[in-house]
Amino acid sequence: MTTQRDRSLTGENGGDERIPHIHIREVPVDEIPAWAVRLRAERRNRCWSQKEMAKRLADAADGHVRAHMPTRESLTRMLRDWEAGRYRPRDPYPQLYARAFDIAEAKLFDEAPDISSLPRWELDLPPISGVAARYVTPELVGYFKDQLLIHYRADALLGPRHLVGPVSAQFASIIELASSAEPELRRELFRLAAAYAAFVGWLYQDAGSTERAFSWLSTNLEMAHRAHDVHMVSHALTNRAMLSADLGDATAVIDLTEAALVDFLVGNACRTPNYLLIQRATCYTRLGLTQQSSALWEEIIPAMPATSRRDIGVFRARQAVALAVTEPEQAADVAAEALQIAQETGSARLIRELAGLRSRMTLWADSSVGRDLAEKLADLT
Secondary structure, three states: OOOHHHHHOOOOOOOOOOOOOOOOOOOOHHHOOHHHHHHHHHHHHOOOOHHHHHHHHHHHOOHHHHHOOOOHHHHHHHHHHHHOOOOOOOOOHHHHHHHHHOOOHHHHOOOOOOOOOOOOOOOOOOOOOOOOHHHOOOHHHHHHHHHHHHHHHHHHHHOHHHOHHHHHHHHHHHHHHHOOOOHHHHHHHHHHHHHHHHHHHHHHHHHOOHHHHHHHHHHHHHHHHHOOOHHHHHHHHHHHHHHHHHOOOHHHHHHHHHHHHHHOOOOOOOOOOOHHHHHHHHHHHHOOOHHHHHHHHHHHHHHOOOOOHHHHHHHHHHHHHHHOOOOHHHHHHHHHHHHHHHHHHOOHHHHHHHHHHHHHHHHHOOOHHHHHHHHHHHHHO
């Protein structure tokens, strides 16, 4: 006998391929619930198709549950309904999603982004309730855009540790405002939230906290989806690819870059000038193509603004890594500038690049230049 639990496996509206979908409840894009956006974002973040997602859900089930699940085609249709916000998954699908994504079920199906753990300042003010949408004015968008530009400039001078708190607190404020804004303004606020989340992710990445960077860049991707902005989705995927590049995960870099290209060719990949040249020079460096990479770095670095000091340090470190194979003296000269910037800024990203230089310079461990540079690098790390 089929139980109620067994019937629930076929979806909120039946879902079984034997039962036709007669009335499809279309949800306006501005009313798609946060959990539905999150399901789609997490799937796309892993470069899984809906068919692949259906397979992952089935794989996450135990034998008894799997035996009562609908066919793969029916489950794929149910996935479309869930991601469109037409129906909320019923047991056991929330648990299967949590297993497939390796994310807590409560976090995955919350109605709003989890901002409870973000650093912010609490003021001793009475709570405000029942704020009407008319109080969220378009002028706020311009205000937060201006603030973000100021944060960008401050980052070049201060580094990440001074900015994580203020920027993440403003992100939380934008999310709160978006919840009571009119649909068109809400999309603008989610675009801003995506930009703020990307920036906080970058700050944590530069500070060496990759776990928090990963979390914020996942939020960046979710906000881009909620803004219904293909350009920003591409940007978010590119940000994740760059984090994966820092972690040496080549497969993830390729997968995420391909996903970004599907959404929007190249996209607004980065605020850094000469972005494509930088990526080319980095690839040449990691391939050991000394002459080609060094020539590109000499083209890129002098053109960079003085305020991009940490980026200059990172690129000098990469140039030194390339030169270390055949030109140890020149590598040491170039590394000196990177070392000075690392000491001034404490950038974990730059220190990690210099650690790569130390391993390359072991080729010259018996030379005076090799010993001198190794001593300086040891003092830094």
